[in-house]
Amino acid sequence: MSTHKPKKVFIEGAIPPEFIGESIAKHSSKQDIGAHSIFLGQVRNDVINDKTVVAIDYSAYEEMANEKFHEIREAAFEKYPLNCMHIYHSLGKVATGKICLFVFTSSKHRKDAIAACEYLVERIKAEVPVWGKEVFEDEGYSWKVNN
Amino acid sequence: MSTHKPKKVFIEGAIPPEFIGESIAKHSSKQDIGAHSIFLGQVRNDVINDKTVVAIDYSAYEEMANEKFHEIREAAFEKYPLNCMHIYHSLGKVATGKICLFVFTSSKHRKDAIAACEYLVERIKAEVPVWGKEVFEDEGYSWKVNN
Amino acid sequence: MNITILFFGQLAEVTGTSSLKLSGISDTDELKNTLRKQFPALEGLTYSIAVNKKMIQQKTTLKHEDEVALLPPFSGG
């Protein structure tokens, strides 16, 4: 069933907004697309024990993460009629206010694009071996916990 | 309850991908945002009675549409804890492959951003007086029907 | 008593006009009858009515300077 090649997901550092704009622009040649759904994770300036987060430093079990991303992509392609799908996740340090996750689904109709995007985000958060270390102003840190 | 100023929604022609990229970039200063959800409508090359759509020509009852957009925005702000929200819709001709609707919600947490974005898209499609005329290659046309 | 009638989308096309002034119309049912006579092409087309930019679901009394819009099914986005 695996008809799609594994794609590169991890990007060193933050995902630039221009990259997202360019990624959208590339889809204008795919004229049977009617709807795009995009999710972006942005690093938040949480305050933990009176210390403010200034960045998240991401690490991953890369080989397993890449397999997982591929498995999740394939499952989404089987579950929803999608024209295309892109996932990018940061590795290394991403400052607060910057983008660390970019999930992009395109379909003929809005409901499929929207449902597939949410499906991907939830599975990525729950199943992909990536860890975020929340770095504070004073260089202390704490390990991020997803909910 | 109306705490937000009406904002300009209509844009003449297609919504440029660079505009979307710049809009995302502007949010990096809002550091309590953790998640963005974006919906984009793209004009599809549907084939209707053997004729291929090459553009949609949008018109609107602008005064009523602006009131409706404002009402829907306010309702979303009350229903979901959002940091911000942007809606842009094209007027006039938009070629196939180009973007005609841009809905952008930002929140501390992903579930609110995602749910609010979908809520907005559904209400916009159902309640805002906008009409699309599907223009064919040969200059014929047919009136678009939403479902 | 004057009211303004606005036509949008396909309705502007079949009537050949985007707006119209009428007088002596007391409610929206009377307006529909009048328009049906003036524009037989409206027959069979689905539309909603907004009075002063608010959608109405039933017969509504019209006042001087009301703006009544005939709206085909929406197809934005």
Add this chain to the structure above:
Amino acid sequence: MNITILFFGQLAEVTGTSSLKLSGISDTDELKNTLRKQFPALEGLTYSIAVNKKMIQQKTTLKHEDEVALLPPFSGG
């Protein structure tokens, strides 16, 4: 029989290492006991185990050259 143990996130931090070779370990329960002795700081930390990049839920027999990863709760995105 050699296996490779990988530590990630907070687990790499508390053990002070990101990988380790061990031999003579027959299954994942035995591995957990061995590691608990070698790294008392692991006590009380939550982690999952992947064998050759697949998550396991119960005791699993280990073979020569297996790669066993200790994974703290994920926090990507």
